[in-house]
Amino acid sequence: MDFFPISLKLQQQTCLIIGGGKVAYRKAQLLIQAGACVTVIAPDIDAELNKLLQVNHGRYIATTFNEAIEQGLNLTTYRWVITATNDTHINQHVYHCCEALNILVNTVDETQHCRFMVPAIVDRSPLMISIATNGTSPVLARQLRTQLESTIPQSLGKLADFSGKWRKTVKEKITQPEQRRIFWENLYESSFKDNVLNDHLDLAEQHLRNALNEWQIPKGEVYLVGAGPGDPELLTLKALRLMQQADVIVYDRLVSDPILNLCRRDAQKVYVGKARSHHVVPQESINTLLVKYAQQGKRVCRLKGGDPFIFGRGGEEIQELCEAGIKFQVVPGITAASGCSAYAGIPLTHRDYAQSVRFLTGHLKEGSPELPWQELVYENQTLVLYMGLVGLEMICKKLIAHGQRPDMPVALISKGTTPEQKVVVGTLSGISQQVSLHEIQAPTLTIIGEVVKLREQLNWQQLGGSS
CATH class of the missing domain: 3.40.1010.10 (Tetrapyrrole methylase, N-terminal domain)
Structure with a gap:
């Protein structure tokens, strides 16, 4: 985590913007919505930005940043600073000035000159959702915001506001924080939530009162x-x-x-x-x-x-x-059999190759390696072996000794479904030698059967099907 997300209370706090263009205008809008007192320093100013400052009692200083400093501008009077110019040298200079005074500073589109980031915001006041990519992909953050805007009800802020009014009462009744968490979680999963969102506040209040009166210490x-x-x-x-x-x-x-x-x-x-x-x-x-x-x-x-x-x-x-x-x-x-086989492109059953599948473990309760070998030797059957990596050589020998074909296809899937997934394919007679050769490590799933042949054709991750 390169940046720590916080929410700043900016009501009546002074904030400074360096730059007077469209980008500065958008930043000023956000700050003013948060209740900040905004000052803009720029030789020229966008008309909309100037009007925004006039309507909201902001301040415009028509000069450059350096000239403002020479004229006695005191940066320490500002809670934070946003630099929104096209001049990298100015941006860098503002950043170093703020750093020297421990003032929070953001430079638009220059992450190396930022002490904080401005996230994309979903506003359901008092509920606020921030989406940030730490400056790496602001377009992606805006797309995610758009998705959230379409799925989060506009009225959800009512629920946060209503809950806030009852927070003190609930805290006095339920003194243990862990129990209060359970109380609110149960409440939000009930009809209480819908009553608030649909403006049935009398029903919601009665529901909450009843829940408080009937509250008992929850059982584990x-x-x-x-x-x-x-x-x-x-x-x-x-x-x-x-x-x-x-x-x-x-x-x-x-x-x-x-x-x-x-x-x-x-x-x-x-x-x-x-x-x-x-x-x-x-x-x-x-x-x-x-x-x-x-x-x-x-x-x-x-x-x-x-x-x-x-x-x-x-x-x-x-x-x-x-x-x-x-x-x-x-x-x-x-289970590993389903997940790992699917990610390796190996169907466990197939009309032409396997009409049954059998799950086995190579690590039995009593530590015994014995399995019903005779039942396992069946041509149209897939064997899936859990926890069998250590005993793999012995298991292969036993199957061959009981009549299984030495050239029966076998697949080893190590760390399946993860980015470290490794798949090795061989035959029953030679697969155990592949373990050390390919440095196969646990957890590893073993699949034995003709269906392994289909991996070459159905390996969807290598064919471009992975996301």
Whole structure:
């Protein structure tokens, strides 16, 4: 994060603009809308800008910046300065003068001479939404603003204003900040919100009073959420909503950083990652942890890579919750088999090649590598192996020993659906040698079957289908 976004209270504050053209006019409009007292310094001034200053009691100094300084202009009387000229030398000089006095300064279209940025704004006062690209792409910021303008109701500011009038009352009734957050979240998910937006303020007020009178300390709850294979755009809408409202995030090694960044920023984050032969927190302790946080009245998001019910031990965790009487929800995620195979261009089933698919794990509960080998040797079947990278050589030998063709196609998909995705294709007899050759690392999914042949034709990411 190169710039820290803030909202400045500028009512009756003096602000200075260097430059008198159309760009200066647009900046002056924004400042005046925010209640600032604007001064413009420029040898010449745009007629509309001059009229704007006259109507809003602004000030125009008809001279250059250097001459104004020589005539005794005191920069320290201004809260911030915007430079909007076409002269790079003037812009640079103004910037250095402001920097020397610790005055916030923005130079239009010159990020190297900026101490702050002016964002694109969606105004639903008192609700304000700012979109900034830190000067890299203002056109993109404006396009995003246009999209938001069309989707955010004009009346949404009423909800913020109405809530603000009740904030003190709610704070006196519900003294704990975490509980107040839950109260407001529940309220906004009810008919209260629609009543305010539709100007049914009497109904909204009665709804709020009733909610306050009936308020009880909330019981804890656990959300068992599948985070998918890695690409944050594969999250479900429900998963994202629960991630945003959870007080505690308990997450695994396979949850990618971009997904973790979508969780509520102030939520407590607890890492319980597990790798082969190295469990940061044993499964039994994870189960106990979920119960403990929920019994404290917290909303806990148990965030698991892939789908929690497919080799995710989600069943074990909710068994513990059931025994403890803890309320829970389960949100399915896109499992690695579906996500990684799709991103690699390998359909798991195909009318000509595979009429069934079987999910297997190479890391069983008792640590045993034994699988029903005879059942796995079937020509028109796709095998998908989770957590089988370490035992891959042995698994391939076992399948061949039980009758599988040595030239059966195999694909290894490492870190699937992420920017680091790597796919290696080979045969059953030679794929294990490819692991070290191509530096394949966990997490890796193994796909065995004739459908792997289709990757060359259906690899949509290399064909220009990726976004």
